[in-house]
Amino acid sequence: MPLDAFAQLEIEGMEGPLRVVQLSGREAICAPASFDVVLDAFGGDTNTVSAAPESLITKPAKISWTLLDGGERVFEGLVDAVEARDRGYNVRIVQTLALLADTKDYRVFLDQDAVEITREMFSEAGVELDVRVSRSLDKRAQCVQAFESNLDFVRRILAEEGISFFAPFGSRDKVVLVDGPSGFEDAPVGPLPVRERAGLDTGESVYGARLRKKMVPQRARLQDYDFENPGLDLTAETKVDGDALEVYEYPGQYRNPASGSALVKLRMEELRARRKVLTAATSCRALSPGHVVELEGPEGLQGRWLLLAVEHRASDRVAEGNDRYEAFFEAVPIDAPFRPARTPAPRVGGIQTATVTGPGGAEIHPDKLARTKVLLRWDRRRAEDDTSSAWTRVVYPPTTGGFFLPRVGWETVVSFHASSADEPLVLGRLYNGVAQPPNGLPGEKIVTAFGSSTTPGGGSANVVSMNDTAGAEGLAFKASRDYNERTENDKVTVITADDTWTVGATRKVIVGEVHDVGVAGAQSSTVGGNRTVNVNANMYIQAASESVMVGAARIFDIGGDSTTSCATLTRMVGAAKAETAIEHAKRQTTGAATVMVGGSCNMLAGANYGVNVMGARSEMVAAAKTIKASKFAQEVKGALVETLASRKVTAGGDRVEDFAATARYSIGGSAKLQGSNVVVKATGQIKIKAGGATVTITPGSITIDGEFKGSVDAQDDGDENYE
Template identity: 30%
Template sequence: MVMPDRSLTQDRASLGVTTPLGKDQLILEGMDGKEQLSRPFLFRLAMAVAGEGLDPEAVVGQAAHVTLLDGDGNQRVVHGLVTRLIRGRATWHAELRPWLWLLRLTSDNRIFQNKTVPDILQDVFDELGFSDYRNALSAQYGQREYCVQYRETTYDFVHRLMAEDGIAYYFEHAEDAHTLVLVDDASALQPCPNAASVPFKPRTGSRDWLEDCRIDDLSVEKQVVPDGFQADDYNFETPATELKVSVSDGDGDFTVYDYPGGYTLKDQGDSVAKRRLNALRSARTLISGASPVRGFAPGYKFTLTGHPFADGDLVLRTVRHRVGRNEYANTFIAQEADAPLPPPRAAPRPRVGGSQTARVVGPSGKEIWTDQYGRIKVQFHWDQQGQGDENSSCWIRVSHGWAGKSWGTFVLPRIGQEVVVSFLDGDPDRPIVTGCVYNGDNPVPYGLPDEQTKTTIRSESSTGGDGYNEFRFEDKAGEEEVYLHAQKDLTTEVEENRTTTVTKDDSLTVSEGNRTVSVDQGNEELTVQGQRTLTITGEEKHTNAAGFTHEVGGNCSLIVTGNLLIRASGSVTISAGAALTVNAGAQTTMTTGLGMDLVAATSLQMVASAAAELKGGMVTIQGGMVKIN
């Protein structure tokens, strides 16, 4: 058994570690680490065990800090969380990382709406309980209407957003915390503590190079990078607007083109192109070196002096540390201070493979919820935070079988329906509804499989209606039918001709109300090859503005159970090709305003069963032969 060495102490050491176990329970023997701009740091610690009965559980996941002292007594502090601990017989090895690294341990599917990237970062950090961050951003960031974290770790999500908007970060260290600092311009960076100006002093015979504040090796690397960036996108609200953007830093011979660019306005595209080109250009000139400056850390700047061709202001991007009990050295990579800051190297944007289903949602009490473009809101099955209301998603366009300029087909999904959602380019930020499906709560209109030959378009009255409109086809052999149901009114408009052919019966029933047929211009013709019966239980009135002709090929009977009145403003002519019989059950009266002529081509006979009277102011009876009695 290896006994702890209680004589070990860090009181006057050039390096030390403080953990939750207490003072000098663990003695820092050595350390190596790597810090990068826009990346989490990692320090590996080797510690001797000085105390007894130490519990690793008291250290793992807890904060610890390391102190480094240079020859001038300047102190550098590294603070972090112990994310890994290896317990040996006499030595413990630990890994120290920032709280940001813990975001790798959580993933989510969630939606952010109408927020800027800095706002989203703040929401994420706050909800996870992390408050050690600071916003030093200077640019203005536009709101994202819809932003989805989809099947990715929270770490990948926030790094992706920062990369897309050109946001870099670094860490500030203190004994009790480390702070994440968001930055988008090198002018906001601070000078290295105790190393604002560092001379170049290569190894020579002089002892000057032994000073702690120096750079003893340095090289400058220049490489070819793209000198132009182009992007394009499409905005359905202004489809004719040209959104292509282009930016270059030279002749543009080597241009990167991307679509979609992720923007809907031209000025947004200009900003996107500039950020993307800056990210490509950030590695064009890199300065690498070695030094014993303990204060070197990414996200800080210093002025290099005494170098034959690299003097000037530099920003540290990467620093690698090697620390022992009595030694310290680092290597670093820096960039020119006026060069763009490199954003995080982000994981690829997540893609949705295939389609998903979701539920149409809207405000409480509504059955339909849409905007002027016929877009809808949905609740995705994976969304844990959505409340199933009008705020559950962005407005989502709906695909239709035919869509033109105020023409085409239009069927709007309603609240409660299950819809099929696809994603343009597989991007979870760009959903589009491509169809609807039935489910256990929304069954098909007719029972299946019994009614499997029916095809229908059936709607439902809204709001709160029990009625429906329907256009249905029955394709069962021998029972074929086309069925049309209007819950209230049915209006048919024909701009030109209409032809309806019925090979058998045709029935029209008006159960209640009136029926009007109007021919505004033109004629009406009705042809019946067989018998026609017209039954009217009320009155019937015929009005003809012009002549009226009724021709009957056979007999014609007019039977009136009441009185019959025939009135003409002009003459009345009754003509019979054979006999004409006028028969009255009672008296017959013929009255004229002037004379009346009874003319017979052969004989005229007037017979009365009782009396016959011929009366006049003057009576003339004239004939070739006249007989009376």
């Protein structure tokens, strides 16, 4: 019977008989199906169907053909291409999934696994997803679609996880994801016999079978590196049937040993997936990729086979008055896991630029490993914030450990690890029209600088700058606020000319052991306010001469002894001088000591006050001398000599003079003893001498010796004795 008697094509919006005269199509695992149909749009000599080719593009279409058991095989899709010809049209119908091959994008996915990414991509294309994946997939910190179509991107990341996909029998916009034999479907036919060639048998069979076997690797080894755990050995390996042929891959795209063990098994299954491939032709009209068909025939061919691809061919043999349908398929044994061959990720060559990002209001946004986040220049979907990328490692040129954290908004140069856009690396910073160099150029071209701006808000910076101007070379350090310096051992500073320190507030120097300052010339210190020197042990000052000038008060507070040793000591106090000793005060002068006080000199002792002079002591008072004491005692081991112009002693009460030995008063002028009652008492005798006369008084007598003149009218030139 004619072909159009069992094969029909329907296109939305196109009415009338569409006579199918030829049909061919290809369906395959991990690829969208497509069919080419040749239509005769004329019935007899009359033009019964007419449509502009461009009006058919993207129209829904359905191809169907009758099965031998009376059932129907249906393929639904969209019109992808139309070619008008003399008597009709050549039409290409494709699966909706094929539209993903017509789009190319640059896109970043964060913290999603391959299935989650695929679901998002297919959903946007209107494709339903049936997931039959048994293995738990690792989430990808960052997965980038770059320089590839949407279909190629999805196919690549699924193959990396060992996942196949196919369109189930009779579906329109549905795709099944499979990672094991149990996810595929049995063909809707019974066992098919394998024959040598097509014969007159009207039943369905397989013929022209060819079994291809090839040598495949027997050992697989993967290696990777985890920078967060650099000492971890991530080697993963597996082998089957010996180890003569080995495949080694780096990087293996995993970060822990468990993932490596799972992936190396997938890689081995991928390498061995096509070690045995069956190709054959069949008259069965119901086969589709993803079907598992059972064959009956010679040894080596019987068993269950997974169909990987099916090509359909049907033509109208008008001369013979019947049709001819034939299909060709490719299959592998179902007892071994099938893994699709991977396609390499696009190589992102060279370098690109990106913008450093962070959450709102943040000027610096690193993690504990000094990584940052960036917005890739071609990313048109993600916001310029903390969600723009995964954490991105930064190259820090000082190999000894120094670093400059990138600031949010900086334009940076990025490269990519292993040429994959999944792992960008920040190499450095670029200035642009907004973020210009800190020094005015080209005027400041002789200045090289390293610095960092104050954050948040800016306004100042910490800067190390070098001026290379000949004759005015300089190195400058600028701290926008605090400046801290630490030396773990010795520090030596050599200055061949002047050294100037200007401190706006307080300067504090703490020395753990010895502080030694050597000045070859003069040293001058000017203190505008107070100066305090605290010495916990001894303080020693050695100088050829020393002058201390104090404009106001000078106070010495000494917890222990104070000793001044000098040849000559001269102190001049312009006003008052006060010395307070809490316990003892001692001065020792090996030579002479002179204290000159221009005004008053007051000495105040809280308890006793003693003056001990090893030799003679001389006291010279130009005016009056006053001694006030509750009691006054003088102890002189030798003679006490007083030389006075005049002397007056006034006692508010009794006055007692007690002499252990002889007491003698020698008066150059007159002496007068006056009182209401005067008592002169001696235990032995009293002698009074005046001129040539002597009066001797004993307990028993009074004797006057010498010339005596009394107040009576009598005169005696001899000695008188009264008993």
